[in-house]
Amino acid sequence: MNLTKETKLTLLYISIAFLFSVGMRMIWIYQFSGYEPFFFNDQFMINTNDGYYFAEGARDLISGTSTNHVAEKFYDRFHQLNDLSPVNSAVSQLTAFFTTILPFSFESIILYIPVFLSSLIVIPIILIAKNLKNLEMGFIGALLASIAWSYYNRTMVGYYDTDMLNIVLPTVLLWSIIWAIQTYENKYLLITALDILVYRWWYPQSYALEFAFFGLILFYTLVWDRKNIYNYKLLALMMFAMLNIDGFIRLPIVIFMYYIFKDEKFNKYVLYILGLSIIAFFITGGFNPIWDRLQPYVFGNNVDKLNAGLGLHFYAVLQTVREAGKIPFETFANRISGHTVTFILSFIGYVWLAYKHRIMLLALPMLGLGFLAYVGGLRFTVYAVPVLALGIAFLITEGLRYITDKKSVRILSYVIIASAILIPNIKHIESYRVPTVFKKEEVKVLDKLKTIASREDYVVTWWDYGYPIRYYSDVKTLVDGGKHSGSVNFPVSFILTKPQDISSKMARLDVEYTEKTFKFKKENLEAIKAKKIKVFSNIEQMTKDYGFDNTNDFLFSLETDIKLPKKTRDIYLYLPYRMMDIYPTVKVFSNLDLMSGQKYKHPFFYVTRNFKKQNGLIYLGNNIILNLKDSTLQIGDNKQHIRRFTATEYDNKQKLKVQEKLINFASDISVIYMKNYNTFLVMDEPTYNSTYIQLMVLEKYDKKLFEEVIFTPLVKVYKLKI
Template sequence: MFKKEYFKNPNTILFLMILGAYLFSIACRFFWVIWASQFNEYFFNHQLMITSNDGYAFAEGARDMIAGFHQPNDLSYYDASLSALTYWIYKITPFSLETIILYLSVFLSSLVVIPIILIANEYKCSFAGFIAALLACIANSYYNRTMAGYYDTDMLVVVLPLFVLFFMIRLVLRRDLFSLICLPFFIRIYLWWYPSSYTLNVSLIGFFLFYSLIFHKKETIFYISIILMLITLSNIAWYYQSSIIVLLFYFYAFKREYFKIKFLIVLGILTFIFLIISGGIDPILYQLKFYIFRSDESVNLTHGFVYFNVNQTIQEVESIDFSVFMQRISGSEFVFVFSVIGFIIFIFAHRSMILSLPILFLGFLALKSGLRFTIYAVPILAFGFGYLIYYFKEYNFKKKKNLINILLALFVFLCLSPIFIHINFYRAPTVFSKNEATQLDQLKKIANREDYVVAWWDYGYPIRYYSDVKTLVDGGKHLGKDNFFPSFILTKDQRSAANMARLSVEYTEKSFYAPSDSLLRKDILQAMMKDYNNTNVDLFLYSLSKPDFKIDTPKTRDVYIYMPFRMASIFQTVSSFSLINLDNGKFNQPFIFSTAYPLSKNDGEIILSNGVSLSDDFRSLKFNNSDSVEIHSFIEINSLQQNNYKEIPINENGQYYLFYIKNSSIPYIQFILMDKIMFDSAFVQMFFLGNYDKNLFDLVINTQDVKIFKLKI
């Protein structure tokens, strides 16, 4: 048994706090595992599937690293940070790849409690860090992006900058060489893990520089630390960076007398100049353009065509309501306000805590640039929550101290209760169902690795992971100029779709070998037009629908078109990328494709979830209490797999078609309202009605959830 004195040791207490908070974080994340394990549809290959779409990119990279090879130009994340880490874990543990990608975020994201508690311990208030860690590790935003199954770089995207912050604060308080060498080390790891962290690293270093100039301008250790950190940002190989950093650190540690202020200033200026010359500010400019100014690089690259701006369709980069903002950061509005007050008090008590402001400001950027950024504000404001609890705990209550401690514990539990409720109800589904994954695994046995699958970008990564094929677009390659092609193929008539599928695949593959400044690398559509002697984009696209259109481009591989039932919920957005005027970026004409489910029935009307009021005889409808209009046709689908449906003509002059899907596998897609443009699209005709041109396509996989067609031309 341990002696009582052992538990009075500060280091023991610190360790137990870290361990307790870490186990608490893991336990909360296992709630989803327990819940999801009830559903067989979430399992594939005897393991739960992941919940993050982008996670399949790293899973594909890890799979290829385990295999030891991948295909040229397959866009695999081979050697990417998370892929590499997964590969090494796979090599040294007995766990399967599926198990690793499911649970890795649980154990790595929970490490966030370590720097939080260590930072507080530097200020001699480790209890504040413990309380802050309990809040931060499960706060809504952080939990959502690091839960079990959320296999993505987010699992360390906050942990690593907090370690950077910890060593900055430790260096300020201790002036020790250990902190000095750890700072560039963790910045280098952070940049390797998440290259987009460049901007945040620059902000942290810049803020540290200003802090040093104000409060420690005569202390050389701060100047050399900034120089070492700046070197990690340079665009040179990591081993060169490491060599320079180690040499400078060695000379500073043992020959400190040579490192005078003037020498360090000159060395710092030279380092900064080298940073600019090596392209160090380019990543910052890109981040500003995409998230702040919302520009789409495809517009600049094409010098003509104005494609649909993809970042307008991504929820993660949309501005959010302030109430939602507070809830995502602290679990509730009350805790958010409580945390802000505590954080202000914390800064007044320990001024070096202002070094955390760049991370906090990045979190507040969510108000402008999307909810994904709230994750950064979570741990910083959690410090405020923990410190205010600590402040009351340490207040001199004398005789009522035990009672106050009990009340504070109850208060902390009540503050965390909204987060517990959130965890209970945040029951995220897996990206694909078992049937969808099974069909893609079946496609793997049909298609070759060099073949392409045309699908919307949402499904690019999972398709490549399960089928081991190539795709036109994915979660990382989906600018407007990229998404135009799958949108066109899915939205236009079948002959246009077939011709564009062949052309877009062949030209995409050729573009990988074209010079970087060639038209083929800049805009594939313009390259097509040039090769087919057409200067008018509308005439060229129209010509694809003609039976006499001849494809002169040699066929080098097979092409498959992936049509999932779930795409119906986003098909309006999918179509937006191709139903525009490429000269001005405006829609050629309005169109509608809206999915819905019934909410209620009242006075002979069925109220649908999309705001449409439908007559109970399915003959007419109303938009937002407008006049009733008759529909063109009512299509009742009994089986998508068997193409068993009944079409009831109602009014040949009607503008809209109404689909009713019996026994829908997706509860929120029971009715689909569309106009003539959408009704004639390849997706609707081929997937929902089974009307496909057998001269152009073969149906190779056919289920209720997924249909996959093979291009015959």
């Protein structure tokens, strides 16, 4: 096959940009190549919590684990009932496929797959530039986009998540739409529709962006190209691909309509077919999830109110998620382009590019979604990366055409200017030394727990650790990275931050009610879908079942000898040292009146590892000073005696020794010095008596309620006895 010079150059640019992207992502591997805490089973571990969710699904697909339950769906054969394993997710399925055909370990595949899939972004960027007759623009844009801050952060080695294709697929969609409208070739009708099908399979939340593309193409057609029947064919096929029905149904519809549209005798029916596709889109509820998905990011609220039944109020989890928070302009600009100046020039370049090639207005959905980050959370910045990368690349290449006609001068200028915009991003990569989710010693605990706990048992811990625990220990959890609404977080927060006697009761209640709810939903699925039956939160259902109409009264009853549900499985508490830093966040979810939504007094808890001892005083930072001579604590201008001073230290046999000195019972503030951790804790009395502090920090557990399972300095695992 004879390739044209342009095609050869295109392939060369794609190859170089792809290898550059891959090479930059290998810097992390080089930096930590000899760091043992990041290795398990002789392989680097991944560095994103959510990755363990998909890894669990892929693992179960590969193992083909069977259960004793009757499978209602094909994928039920691969995991136990109600374990929430994502065996039907695209990431898990693709990973399982790669594992079966590639001669690499599963751990290696989930580590490196983001590197190679995310680097595919260079292909559609360069092909878009090829359509605009400016390959150099595509090459420079591909280099920048592939390593821009936010794109790199979410696609680096070990960042095993949907993000590795979440920008590639819409950029491919943009490329296919541009080539379709520019060439009128039938094959791009099919490519566009198939990309939407793949995009929806890969990332079910893609409907908002797909709909935005549809709307902009419709606008483009009505304003500039309304008589072109080809555009209406494109819109119809896109809409059929976007229907809110199963992909296996949409695929044959798309293929059938594609062959219909290839025959010109059906051209007179195209507008009718387009109208039919739009009606079908709304009938299938295509627009509903678009608003449902965007609303919480734009109109966040501190408290979720569940209107059914008692109308309980729960703390809104979105307020604690960093990616949903507002960000400063500098951060916004840096994440998109690597530097504020580069961002401004990129935006100017895009405006110029869209002016010269109005087809690039079709990139506005991605640009708009990226700019939503400025008000709706940093996670969206990544969508603007490829568009603005093309913007500054156009500014560079087109600007130099006006300055000089000498090819050698332009090439040298390309190298110098491109280096200038790449260097801030490369420096970011060098400094962005993200740790693995867990360290080796923590994973060894989970690996050991796998041999102790049954697959039907529950591990209670905060949602940050849910996915890794399910992956390594093959157990169930109450909360995880996807299941952490205020209503499910409340009981877990309650368990971790209340005294042992009532937290143990809540643990048994929440686990048994969780399984009970799974069964109820399964038996009443159709009625629930038809909204004939309401499913209440566990807490509300507990309140009703125990004969209360006020949840506060029910929670108070946990201090009495109430009858607990029959035990159906074992429950373990996973208490890591690392949770120390997020304890206040954990507490906030149960620190409110569920009936009124009123927040209780914020607990006092302070942790520091940066302190200085001088003349009998310990300066703990933040204007907090501990006086060892008179056992007083000064917080700002307020000075008071402490209730107790506790010191913990591990002996040579790794047994914890606790020395506690009671000082003033009138005080509410205690200080704990964890010598081996070089950590000081300052807290109020309710926090001191919490299950987390008593069991993890002090190892003071009620032997009638708990028994020790695994004790290490980094993690304590207890088994519930009731």
